[in-house]
Amino acid sequence: MCSRTRSRTRPGRPRSAEADTAILEATRAALVELGWSRLTMGDVATRAGVAKTTLYRRWNNKNELVVDAVAVLFDELRLPDLGSLQADIEDVVLQFAALLERPETKTALMAVVAESTRDEPLRERIRTSIVDRQKRLVLEGRQRAQERGELPEERDPATVEAVDDLIFDVVAGAVVHRALVSAEPVDQAWVQRLTALMLGGLTAAAEL
Amino acid sequence: MCSRTRSRTRPGRPRSAEADTAILEATRAALVELGWSRLTMGDVATRAGVAKTTLYRRWNNKNELVVDAVAVLFDELRLPDLGSLQADIEDVVLQFAALLERPETKTALMAVVAESTRDEPLRERIRTSIVDRQKRLVLEGRQRAQERGELPEERDPATVEAVDDLIFDVVAGAVVHRALVSAEPVDQAWVQRLTALMLGGLTAAAEL
Amino acid sequence: MCSRTRSRTRPGRPRSAEADTAILEATRAALVELGWSRLTMGDVATRAGVAKTTLYRRWNNKNELVVDAVAVLFDELRLPDLGSLQADIEDVVLQFAALLERPETKTALMAVVAESTRDEPLRERIRTSIVDRQKRLVLEGRQRAQERGELPEERDPATVEAVDDLIFDVVAGAVVHRALVSAEPVDQAWVQRLTALMLGGLTAAAEL
Amino acid sequence: MCSRTRSRTRPGRPRSAEADTAILEATRAALVELGWSRLTMGDVATRAGVAKTTLYRRWNNKNELVVDAVAVLFDELRLPDLGSLQADIEDVVLQFAALLERPETKTALMAVVAESTRDEPLRERIRTSIVDRQKRLVLEGRQRAQERGELPEERDPATVEAVDDLIFDVVAGAVVHRALVSAEPVDQAWVQRLTALMLGGLTAAAEL
DNA sequence: TACTAAACGAGACGGTACGTCCCGTCTTCGG
DNA sequence: CCGAAGACGGGACGTACCGTCTCGTTTAGTA
Known part of the structure; x- marks a missing residue:
């Protein structure tokens, strides 16, 4: 009965x-x-002043260690309240871009994702430690926008989730692709275009 | 006769x-x-029935070899002419998704991109062998849509290029992110939503 | 009463x-x-159902533990009284050979001796726990043989000790070498030859 | 037919x-x-200025490496011709004792013998690299002694071999035991006693 | 009856060596 | 000069034990 069990x-x-x-x-x-x-x-x-065995006691391999080491950085992302959805999104996308510019994330993120294609536990760890945790930003943003009346209310919860996921993949994917694959700067102008494209698409879709 | 022989x-x-x-x-x-x-x-x-020396005589390292081995697969992508831009895009995105599902690309693509963040020649090789070669799909699609009147003509060439690049990053990034990071299926329904979002955004932007 | 309690x-x-x-x-x-x-x-x-700490509280290292574990086995050796010195020696040598055949002694004995060449405390422990304890067999055998008149009395105690030591090294050494280095069986025939050689040598020496 | 095959x-x-x-x-x-x-x-x-892999390419483990490294030292033993069998034996035994005093043999020899009790290939390697090679000393000594008339001729070749083996085990075993187990010096006096014991035993046995 | 102090199990710790794997280079011979 | 074969120096891997430590838990004798 008591929690000591x-x-x-x-x-x-x-x-x-x-x-x-x-x-x-x-x-x-x-x-x-x-x-x-x-x-x-x-x-x-050596850097940590620790024996190698101590690492292996906690993490099975380099990949899982790196996921945990990097995951915490993503928790720093904050959705600001700048008055308009467009501004809020632009801000958080720039935060994300800045994070991807940091050398510790830039190289590590793609590498662990690559490994995860062959490693189910690793994929799960990435999902719980990074991906799912950051979906909160999309959720928050959409809810706030609906309260403000910037986006129409959508009743069907399945559709809501599907759209949230789509937005997440589009924004995160575009930024990552721009930064790492195209290797072009994620600057204010580009972010404005991306945000406009997306908000335009969302409202256009809602009007149908 | 001359020394060029x-x-x-x-x-x-x-x-x-x-x-x-x-x-x-x-x-x-x-x-x-x-x-x-x-x-x-x-x-x-060993698989190729060749000595290691022979590999190193042609490629400097594993990364460059893999880029070349994988690059050719991307050339299979074709923009069909199905009558509407929406249909054409959906088709090519599904082709791209199918390509990303193949184990040889799934695992290799992210890995070489990860390495390229620390390896300028590799980044260049990826750009020329893969990225730039596929931008043709966006170019083709946009031109054909304008001829059909599905998209308004944009006069400023800098804007045109910026939008092409944006579309490329958005589409490719979203698909990659969906497939590899979110690890969710890139199915017809999702592709329709993505395409609708994007086309909606493009027309909305053009009307401004 | 006093602090010695x-x-x-x-x-x-x-x-x-x-x-x-x-x-x-x-x-x-x-x-x-x-x-x-x-x-x-x-x-x-683990086998003993004990924590590692408990081992180290009693023995400083593996070597000392093994010496103690094996030493007790050597105490089983008994010099029988079969009526003649030759028979008595043959019997005890066969006992010794049987002991060396047991896997726990066969492998351990040489190993700790090897370690002892670089470890003075260990050498001391081997000497007191094993070597000196078994010299009693030589002492007993010689004394009994002299009482029986099978060996002449030697007066000089230094010579007596030197000969005892020699016999001990010859017999123990020969058996160990035969069993472990030459890896040949220590059987009745070989033991008879060894004993005959030694007794022949002893009486020959005494006659000089 | 030709040796090139x-x-x-x-x-x-x-x-x-x-x-x-x-x-x-x-x-x-x-x-x-x-x-x-x-x-x-x-x-x-490191000492050899060589990669670890180069060691493992040639020897399966530490034991085999050490056997080969030490074996060559035993080939330095020479049976001198000092005029009498007693003198010859004493000389070669002292050579052997000096060899056993060298730190590289002292510790290594017992250790590999200990390991060989659990490692058949190692035992074989020890036998061929060290043991059998040194039996030549006994063979040579006996033959020369017979030529000189110091030892009676023995006709039965099986007996000859058995006695040679016995002598080898007795002499080598006694010296090793004295040096490493008893940890007492193998000096001239002790060697004389050992040689006398053995020669006495041999002649006594022959007279029977 | 409670206190004290050592022994106990469990297991994490810093450390060392292991034997393996792969890298990218080199050295040989044959085509 | 190319190519196969494979040895080379080098470096990281993940594992296995070492002997020590730090916990919370017995288990005595003493107060």
């Missing part, structure tokens, strides 16, 4: 919380300096 | 053309079976 | 005697199954 | 002979400094 305190020496944070910080530092492919577990361990 | 037929044994195609095929086969990260140069050489 | 019964929980015997038994079992080099402290601890 | 010249780059000798020398140096148990493959490779 489940795994009160595990026997043995508890894991060091300091080690966790030191490792994640070291991983980000190594990503900045070396990039994904030159990052090694041994180097991360 | 030596470049016409160099002395010694000429390079085997068969080796080239065997290597690229072997690379694709290895990608299918092993994925990017487990693919090794030695394995490709 | 604290050494009689130390405060705190006393060490478990069961643990001691369980550990030594587990060590022998592990030697049988795995041999010296694959035996690990963690494995012994 | 068997493996004339294998394809590919041939193995470096310099690497072989450098590795064996480095192994002996490491044995001197570190002893058997602290010797590591990586360290040997």
Whole structure:
């Protein structure tokens, strides 16, 4: 009945919380300096002042470690309230672009996604640690826009979710593609065009 | 007669053309079976019935080899003429999605893009071998739509190019993101929504 | 009354005697199954149902543990009284050979001796736990033979000790070398030859 | 018919002979400094200016490497001709004792013998590389002694071999046991006693 | 009966070496 | 000069144990 039942305190020496944070910080530092492919577990361990075994006790491989190390950066994204949906979106897209410019994300993100095509647990970890967590931005933005009357209310919840997902893929995908594949700057002008295209599409679709 | 002749037929044994195609095929086969990260140069050489030296004589490293092996697949994309822009786009997007579903592209594409963030020559090779070659689809589609009157004529060439680039990043980015990051199916329904969003946005923008 | 009492019964929980015997038994079992080099402290601890800490509280390292685990086996050697020195020696040599055939001694003995060449405390432990304890057999045998008149009395105690030591090294060394280095069977015929050689040499020497 | 049939010249780059000798020398140096148990493959490779893989390409493990490194030292043993069998034996036993005192053999020999109890290929390697090669000393000694008339001729070849083997085990075993187990000096006095014991035994046995 | 102090199990820790895999280069021979 | 074969120096991998440590939990004798 009381909560003491489940795994009160595990026997043995508890894991060091300091080690966790030191490792994640070291991983980000190594990503900045070396990039994904030159990052090694041994180097991360040395930077963190930790034994290699301590890394492997917590993460099965380099990919999962890097996902966790990078995931936290995405939580910094904030949807501002600048008065209009267009402005809010432009701001958060620029935040996202700035994040993708950081060397620790730029190289790591694509690499783990590439690996995830062959690694189901990794894909799941990416989804829960990064993707799903950032969908909140789309959800928030749409809800606020509807309250403001900038977007029409859509009743069918399945349609709502489908549109949210579409927006997420379009915005995130376009920014990533622009930044990493096309290797062109994600500047204010481009962001304005992207946002206009998308909002135009949304309202046009709603009027049908 | 002049000294240029030596470049016409160099002395010694000429390079085997068969080796080239065997290597690229072997690379694709290895990608299918092993994925990017487990693919090794030695394995490709063995599959191709070729010595490792022969690989390195033609490509500097694994990344460039894989780009060349995969690039040719993208040339299969064709913009059909189904009568309406909407239908044409939906068709080519589905072709692109099918291409991304193939294991040899799925795993390789993101990986080389990831590497390219730290490797300028590789980025250049990706751009010329893959990216720029596929922009033709956007160009073709827009021109044909304008001829049909489905899209308004835009006079300023800089704007034209900017919009073409935007469309390319949006469509390619969205599909890639949907397929590889969100790991959701790129099915007819989703493609219709994407196309509608985009065309809606384009016409809305043009009316301003 | 005086402060020496604290050494009689130390405060705190006393060490478990069961643990001691369980550990030594587990060590022998592990030697049988795995041999010296694959035996690990963690494995012994698990077999004994004991924590690794408990091992290290009692023995400084693997070598000392193994010496203690094996030493007790040597105490089983008994010099029988079969009526003649030749017969007595043959019997005890065969006992010794049988002991060396057991997998827990075969693999462990040479290994700890090898380690002892670089580890003075270990050498001392081997000497006191094994070597010196078995010299009793030579001493007993010689004394009994002299009482029986099978060997002449030697007066000089230094010579006596030197000869005892020589016999010990010759017999033990020959058996070990035959069994482990030459890897030939220590059978009745060989033991007879060895014993005859030695007794012949001893009487020949005494006649000089 | 011609000798070219068997493996004339294998394809590919041939193995470096310099690497072989450098590795064996480095192994002996490491044995001197570190002893058997602290010797590591990586360290040997570094000393030899060679990659670890080069070691593993030639030897399966540390044990086999050490056997080969040490074996050559035993070939230095020479049976001198000092006029009498007793003197010859004493001399070669002292050579053997001196060899066993060298740090590279002292620690390594027992260790590989210990390992060989669980490793049949290793035992075979020890036998062919070391043991059988040194039996020549016994053979030579006996033959010369018979020519000189110091030992009676024995006709039965099986008996001859059995006695040769016995002598080998007795002498080698006694010296090793004295030096490494008893850890007492193998000095002139002790060697004289050992030789006398053995020769006495041999002649006594022959007279029966 | 409670206190105290050591022993206990469990298991995380920093560290070292392992033996393997692959890299990209080189050295040989034969075509 | 090309190509196969394969050895080379190098570097990272992920694993296995080492011997130590830090927990919370017994288990005595003592107060």
